Amino acid sequence: xxxxxxxxxLLAYCETENCSIGEAALRYEVSLGDRTTExxxxxxxxxxxxxxxxxxxxxxxxxxxxxxxxxGFSKKVITFVDSPxxxxxxxxxxxxxxxxxxxxxxxxxxxxxxxxxxxxxxVVPAVLIALAEEKQIPPEKLQMGLLAxxxxxxxxxxxxxxxxxxxxxxxxxxxxxxxxxxxxVECLDGTPQQALDxxxxxxxxxxxxxxxxxxGLVEVPCVKRNSVAGLHASAxxxxxxxxxxxxxPLDEVVDAMVSVGxxxxxxxxxxxxxxxxxxxxxxxxxxxxxxxxx
Amino acid sequence: MTSHGSLFDIMGPIMxxxxxxxxxxxxRLASLARNVANGKVSRVNFVLYNSFAKxxxxxxxxxxxxxxxxxxxxxxxxxxxxxxxxxxxGLDFRFTVWEEANHYPPNTVRFEMELENGETLTVIGxxxxxxxxxxxxxxxxxxxxxxEYPTLVMFYHxxxxxxxxxxxxxxxQNINIASLTCTRRDKGTEAFMAICxxxxxxxxxxxxxxxxxxxxxxxxxxxxxx
Numbered sequence: 001x002x003x004x005x006x007x008x009x010l011l012a013y014c015e016t017e018n019c020s021i022g023e024a025a026l027r028y029e030v031s032l033g034d035r036t037t038e039x040x041x042x043x044x045x046x047x048x049x050x051x052x053x054x055x056x057x058x059x060x061x062x063x064x065x066x067x068x069x070x071x072g073f074s075k076k077v078i079t080f081v082d083s084p085x086x087x088x089x090x091x092x093x094x095x096x097x098x099x100x101x102x103x104x105x106x107x108x109x110x111x112x113x114x115x116x117x118x119x120x121x122x123v124v125p126a127v128l129i130a131l132a133e134e135k136q137i138p139p140e141k142l143q144m145g146l147l148a149x150x151x152x153x154x155x156x157x158x159x160x161x162x163x164x165x166x167x168x169x170x171x172x173x174x175x176x177x178x179x180x181x182x183x184x185v186e187c188l189d190g191t192p193q194q195a196l197d198x199x200x201x202x203x204x205x206x207x208x209x210x211x212x213x214x215x216g217l218v219e220v221p222c223v224k225r226n227s228v229a230g231l232h233a234s235a236x237x238x239x240x241x242x243x244x245x246x247x248x249p250l251d252e253v254v255d256a257m258v259s260v261g262x263x264x265x266x267x268x269x270x271x272x273x274x275x276x277x278x279x280x281x282x283x284x285x286x287x288x289x290x291x292x293x294x
Numbered sequence: 295m296t297s298h299g300s301l302f303d304i305m306g307p308i309m310x311x312x313x314x315x316x317x318x319x320x321x322r323l324a325s326l327a328r329n330v331a332n333g334k335v336s337r338v339n340f341v342l343y344n345s346f347a348k349x350x351x352x353x354x355x356x357x358x359x360x361x362x363x364x365x366x367x368x369x370x371x372x373x374x375x376x377x378x379x380x381x382x383x384g385l386d387f388r389f390t391v392w393e394e395a396n397h398y399p400p401n402t403v404r405f406e407m408e409l410e411n412g413e414t415l416t417v418i419g420x421x422x423x424x425x426x427x428x429x430x431x432x433x434x435x436x437x438x439x440x441x442e443y444p445t446l447v448m449f450y451h452x453x454x455x456x457x458x459x460x461x462x463x464x465x466x467q468n469i470n471i472a473s474l475t476c477t478r479r480d481k482g483t484e485a486f487m488a489i490c491x492x493x494x495x496x497x498x499x500x501x502x503x504x505x506x507x508x509x510x511x512x513x514x515x516x517x518x519x520x
Contacts (some may be wrong), residue, residue: 003298003427013309020466026302028301029301029302032298032300035301035329043302044305044513046308047302047305047306047308049428050308057453066351066352066354067352092495105311106311107311107312107494108311108375109312109317109354109357109374110310110311110371110374111308111310111311111371112308112309112310112311113305113306113307113308113368114306114307114308114309114424114425115306115312116304116305116310117424118309118313118314118318119313119314121311121314124305146305147301149304150301150302150304150305151300151301153304153305154301154303154304157299157304158298158299161316161423161424162304162424163423163424165423166423193379215349215352216311216345216348216349216352216353217349217352218312218313218353219312227377253399272520282409289352290348
């Protein structure tokens with residue numbers, strides 16, 4: 001079985017086999033030899049169910065996180081859809097609110113699915129669950145969407161550690177956005193080429209994103225960044241589905257991200273020594289928070 | 295970087311937030327320390343270093359460490375209430391923040407444990423991101439233990455035939471050896487063996503290994519299950 005050394009390899013496989021990226025992902029996972037097709041699909045469904053459960057339990061909750069920095073925003077966004085000033089569709093409101101709900105639950109020490117990390121756990125679920133609800137995507141198709149996202153993340157992870165500490169937020173929310181974009185294209189029956197173009201477009205716009213958490217906590221800016229990233233993935237998928245393609249192929253885009261990650265100062269990699277973490281507001285909060293901790 | 299990993303490591307794990315390195319990693323590291331202890335821990339001092347020392351409460355690292363030592367997995371909703379669970383189960387815990395400069399990786403814990411049978415055990419471990427962890431020290435010995443396989447860790451006096459004696463006992467159980475690491479400090483001094491197995495060695499055979507002449511200590515460490 002082809003283990004997909006890179007995205008070019010994956011695309012060639014999909015074209016030869018006349019299959020989608022989700023289908024290729026399923027065959028890849030089977031080829032690892034630990035699980036049968038049925039067990040894999042069952043596992044994928046368990047993950048989707050958990051994603052949905054997390055969204056449902058968090059959506060209307062106003063409980064604050066332990067630090068008090070986050071909590072209650074998902075309810076604001078999901079109720080704003082009925083306001084006369086709302087100008088985006090229910091689908092987009094759901095995407096934003098669902099990602100907020102997931103990250104807020106994460107900050108409350110509730111159960112989430114790391115996808116690919118806990119700090120980026122809002123993007124893929126928000127996009128998939130909102131799309132399923134608003135565009136009537138059947139469960140089998142949704143499973144394929146998640147598998148496609150998983151394979152995109154897996155191929156990237158061979159070249160870059162998926163952690164803010166290793167390569168900045170481009171390796172967390174950045175990668176999650178590209179995974180989500182591929183998942184959307186998969187769910188809407190786009191071609192494998194379009195899925196990878198959607199990922200490439202996402203990555204090109206997320207490249208260089210720094211990891212600068214206030215007080216070192218997975219809350220500011222992570223919660224809202226996840227929320228906006230779902231729309232980012234949707235925009236990239238829309239471009240790709242409409243026929244816009246990436247000038248630079250995905251493999252080269254990933255190489256560029258890896259290179260940017262290496263050039264990035266350690267102060268911008270999860271250490272809270274740069275970016276938003278060093279603003280006067282963040283520093284004042286951090287001092288107060290650390291006093292409280294002691 | 296791992297080549298050809300499972301997609302379930304990318305779209306997962308299902309875990310309690312907020313951080314895979316500071317929360318899930320803490321649970322997994324403490325689970326592994328519990329497996330090294332191989333018995334009920336009655337008292338523990340968690341000494342926290344570097345990033346763990348700075349943000350342990352905000353990330354629930356403290357709750358994660360206690361939960362792991364109590365046997366909870368990364369997706370257990372009881373993690374949030376780990377302190378209460380510890381009190382109910384008779385685990386006496388405290389935290390010490392290490393303020394001085396050190397050479398340890400960012401997320402490091404030293405578990406100073408007292409077991410129910412009165413023995414003491416010190417384990418040093420690290421969380422290296424994405425929930426991956428390893429233990430680098432058991433008491434005065436350096437090790438490298440990741441919890442991916444049931445592992446027999448033993449310290450003994452460097453003597454001819456030790457590998458044969460130990461692996462014979464394992465072979466008689468029809469248990470397959472995944473890997474074997476064997477080192478010694480100097481010829482004829484203290485030696486170390488770590489044997490990764492496809493399944494955990496039964497207690498009876500562990501006792502048999504303990505009775506081999508020149509064996510100092512044996513830890514039968516199960517893998518981390520979640």
